[in-house]
Amino acid sequence: MLSAVSRNPTNFPVTSHLRFAASRLNWRLLYSAAPPIDTLATTLRPFPEYSPKRPTIQDAELVQNLTTTLKQRRSDPLRRVLSPFLPRLRPQHLIWAFSHLRSHPALALSLLHCYRRRARHVPLEAQAIAAHLALASGRVGAARQFLRQGLTSHRDFVEQVIYTFRHWSSDPFVFDLLFRIAVELGRLDDARSLFDRLTFFGVIISVDSCNAFLSHLAIDAVLKTFVELPLRGVRWNAASYNIVIRALCRAGKLGEAREFLLKMESEGGILPDVISYSTIIDGYCQAGDLPTAYELFDEMRTRGLKPNEFTFNSIISLLCHSDMAAKAEMVLLEMLNQGVAPDSAVYTTLISGFCKNGNISAVYRFVDDMKSRGLAPDAATYTALICGFCRCGMIVEAERLFDEMLRKGLNPDEFTYTAMVDGYCKNGRMHDAFRLHDEMLKNGLSPNVVTYTALTDGLCKHGDVEAANELLHEICGKGLELNVCTFNSLINGLCKSGNLEQALKTMSDMEAAGLSPDAFTYTTLMDAYCKSGDITRAHCLLSEMLDRKINPTIVTFNVLMNGFCIAGMLEDGKRLLEWMLEKKIMPNAATYNSLLKHYGMEKNMKVVTEIYRGMCARRVMPDESTYNILILGHCKARNMKEACYFHSELTARGFSLRADTYNALIEGLCRKKRFVEARRLFEEMQDAGFLADKKIYDLFIDLSYNEGNFELTLEFCDEAIEKHLIGTKADES
DNA sequence: TTAGGGTTAG
Numbered sequence: 001m002l003s004a005v006s007r008n009p010t011n012f013p014v015t016s017h018l019r020f021a022a023s024r025l026n027w028r029l030l031y032s033a034a035p036p037i038d039t040l041a042t043t044l045r046p047f048p049e050y051s052p053k054r055p056t057i058q059d060a061e062l063v064q065n066l067t068t069t070l071k072q073r074r075s076d077p078l079r080r081v082l083s084p085f086l087p088r089l090r091p092q093h094l095i096w097a098f099s100h101l102r103s104h105p106a107l108a109l110s111l112l113h114c115y116r117r118r119a120r121h122v123p124l125e126a127q128a129i130a131a132h133l134a135l136a137s138g139r140v141g142a143a144r145q146f147l148r149q150g151l152t153s154h155r156d157f158v159e160q161v162i163y164t165f166r167h168w169s170s171d172p173f174v175f176d177l178l179f180r181i182a183v184e185l186g187r188l189d190d191a192r193s194l195f196d197r198l199t200f201f202g203v204i205i206s207v208d209s210c211n212a213f214l215s216h217l218a219i220d221a222v223l224k225t226f227v228e229l230p231l232r233g234v235r236w237n238a239a240s241y242n243i244v245i246r247a248l249c250r251a252g253k254l255g256e257a258r259e260f261l262l263k264m265e266s267e268g269g270i271l272p273d274v275i276s277y278s279t280i281i282d283g284y285c286q287a288g289d290l291p292t293a294y295e296l297f298d299e300m301r302t303r304g305l306k307p308n309e310f311t312f313n314s315i316i317s318l319l320c321h322s323d324m325a326a327k328a329e330m331v332l333l334e335m336l337n338q339g340v341a342p343d344s345a346v347y348t349t350l351i352s353g354f355c356k357n358g359n360i361s362a363v364y365r366f367v368d369d370m371k372s373r374g375l376a377p378d379a380a381t382y383t384a385l386i387c388g389f390c391r392c393g394m395i396v397e398a399e400r401l402f403d404e405m406l407r408k409g410l411n412p413d414e415f416t417y418t419a420m421v422d423g424y425c426k427n428g429r430m431h432d433a434f435r436l437h438d439e440m441l442k443n444g445l446s447p448n449v450v451t452y453t454a455l456t457d458g459l460c461k462h463g464d465v466e467a468a469n470e471l472l473h474e475i476c477g478k479g480l481e482l483n484v485c486t487f488n489s490l491i492n493g494l495c496k497s498g499n500l501e502q503a504l505k506t507m508s509d510m511e512a513a514g515l516s517p518d519a520f521t522y523t524t525l526m527d528a529y530c531k532s533g534d535i536t537r538a539h540c541l542l543s544e545m546l547d548r549k550i551n552p553t554i555v556t557f558n559v560l561m562n563g564f565c566i567a568g569m570l571e572d573g574k575r576l577l578e579w580m581l582e583k584k585i586m587p588n589a590a591t592y593n594s595l596l597k598h599y600g601m602e603k604n605m606k607v608v609t610e611i612y613r614g615m616c617a618r619r620v621m622p623d624e625s626t627y628n629i630l631i632l633g634h635c636k637a638r639n640m641k642e643a644c645y646f647h648s649e650l651t652a653r654g655f656s657l658r659a660d661t662y663n664a665l666i667e668g669l670c671r672k673k674r675f676v677e678a679r680r681l682f683e684e685m686q687d688a689g690f691l692a693d694k695k696i697y698d699l700f701i702d703l704s705y706n707e708g709n710f711e712l713t714l715e716f717c718d719e720a721i722e723k724h725l726i727g728t729k730a731d732e733s
Numbered sequence: 734t735t736a737g738g739g740t741t742a743g
């Protein structure tokens with residue numbers, strides 16, 4: 001052994017079985033070649049000598065008896081065989097015993113196991129030796145465990161592994177494992193120190209482990225390390241380049257990522273692969289840049305690389321997030337045409353996209369489709385479905401899916417629970433939301449900032465801003481960091497409860513905490529000013545956000561539009577709409593609804609019709625509010641023909657009437673003596689759980705009385721009394 | 734150790 005060490009430039013005890021193991025397992029541990037830098041080569045030093053203490057005659061006898069007993073053991077239980085020795089064993093006996101058991105590593109580890117059970121503690125040196133022995137007997141899992149325990153239990157463990165290496169080890173792979181475990185534990189500085197320390201002994205960590213290290217670093221450290229490690233002998237591979245590309249994309253440095261893709265080939269001599277292109281395509285998709293994503297898609301094909309399900313999914317995801325779910329489905333067909341089979345991730349993206357769209361029938365179609373391809377919905381698919389159903393108010397269906405998941409043995413994770421918690425919050429079921437929060441804790445899951453934001457928002461919308469504030473203080477005390485969404489929820493709650501001053505203070509707190517307000521923050525505050533009639537301050541906030549380079553969204557403009565309308569500045573509202581169209585800012589139904597509503601309230605149906613036609617001409621789809629506004633306006637202007645036309649349109653599109661629209665429509669029909677239709681709508685309104693106005697009851701009471709139907713008259717009277725309406729009438733008379 | 738899907742705010 002020693003002669004082998006002296007012949008080896010790095011002083012490793014190289015044995016033939018080690019070389020065999022390294023090649024068999026494809027461990028690219030570069031230990032025999034000198035590092036590329038001369039200066040480094042001159043500083044190479046041997047591993048430290050290991051000199052175990054010499055045992056006394058009694059100790060030697062004890063160890064001899066112990067190890068002989070172990071070797072001769074056949075079927076007797078180990079604990080019984082060892083029981084006479086264990087009470088007398090000290091840590092040093094363990095290490096002497098290891099010396100006797102070098103060719104029986106399994107027995108050495110069993111001895112260690114029994115010792116640990118009794119002493120509940122293993123000395124650091126024995127722990128390091130155990131890792132070497134475990135690796136020698138091919139037990140990589142056990143070696144990992146020893147190294148992990150050692151690393152987490154003592155700062156000097158690395159030194160022990162180095163110190164014991166020369167005498168006990170036959171395998172430098174132990175350092176690769178140690179390095180990897182340090183990375184897994186997030187101890188990146190320790191990992192780097194280990195790397196540097198090992199280079200002095202001529203050990204170079206494998207490129208695979210260096211990649212693991214690289215993938216955990218922040219962008220600046222990635223770039224620095226990518227330059228430094230080759231100077232220490234690491235030769236990067238395609239995965240390394242892909243990790244750098246991913247890091248650049250995540251840092252938003254897409255141009256640099258693209259340059260790096262070129263460098264990969266020109267300077268690294270490594271051809272970009274499907275992963276390189278998929279990574280960079282996803283980067284552009286995340287940034288919403290579809291044209292460049294498609295350009296790279298074509299480029300990869302030109303280079304003979306076939307886009308796979310990952311590549312397609314990034315494109316599908318961007319389309320879904322840009323409200324182009326139908327186009328996303330066309331991409332699915334395209335991938336099928338090209339012989340690329342979609343996997344459950346692709347289906348989950350589509351399901352999530354169509355859920356956001358409210359297209360539940362398409363969602364069911366995708367679920368059937370994926371099942372027919374033998375793809376079982378996984379936790380992410382279920383979460384997308386649960387979230388989608390919750391958004392559509394289908395909480396019972398969401399609960400059914402949550403139970404189904406459990407029955408199928410799929411464990412709901414933080415994402416699933418949070419989707420369900422949010423669903424309950426949005427449906428005002430705060431008690432159920434907190435019940436699930438407690439259930440998460442009971443199941444060992446940690447509610448995260450998203451979970452708490454959902455709860456905060458629920459409490460605020462439930463009118464309990466105080467409780468929301470307390471909850472946030474509590475979670476901050478537990479070390480959870482709030483994000484912009486959390487603050488925005490609270491700011492919104494404060495605004496809606498009329499505490500604008502506190503809302504502004506919360507914005508300052510948020511900045512003090514290092515979080516910049518975004519378009520949501522400004523839009524929320526602008527809305528509060530608009531609703532309080534202070535359009536000037538709303539305008540000031542708009543200027544402030546533009547100065548801070550925060551882009552307004554369509555909601556920002558809608559808030560402003562609504563502000564103009566509330567303030568009776570309808571002409572300014574119309575001018576804002578024209579300005580938006582000029583600037584190619586596409587209005588949506590909500591933009592038009594504000595104008596339609598307020599012109600309708602003024603019974604100016606000529607302008608309402610003009611605006612509505614403009615909306616249709618620009619292919620902006622009217623929503624439920626649009627139809628309700630149009631019906632209400634036409635009823636008030638006594639245009640029952642138009643009102644009934646829009647009512648039939650609303651029904652055909654599956655929308656519902658609101659209470660005020662029902663009242664206006666029923667009143668209008670009665671005025672036109674269309675009592676049968678009025679009566680039918682009145683019943684429909686009650687079935688929908690709405691309370692009719694006192695005026696409507698008066699109309700039906702008078703109507704039935706004049707018809708001589710006293711029974712019905714009394715029925716209406718009873719109902720009106722029950723709804724506490726008669727008292728108001730008496731007060732009036 | 735390298736690529737894609739599911740949770741929060743106006």
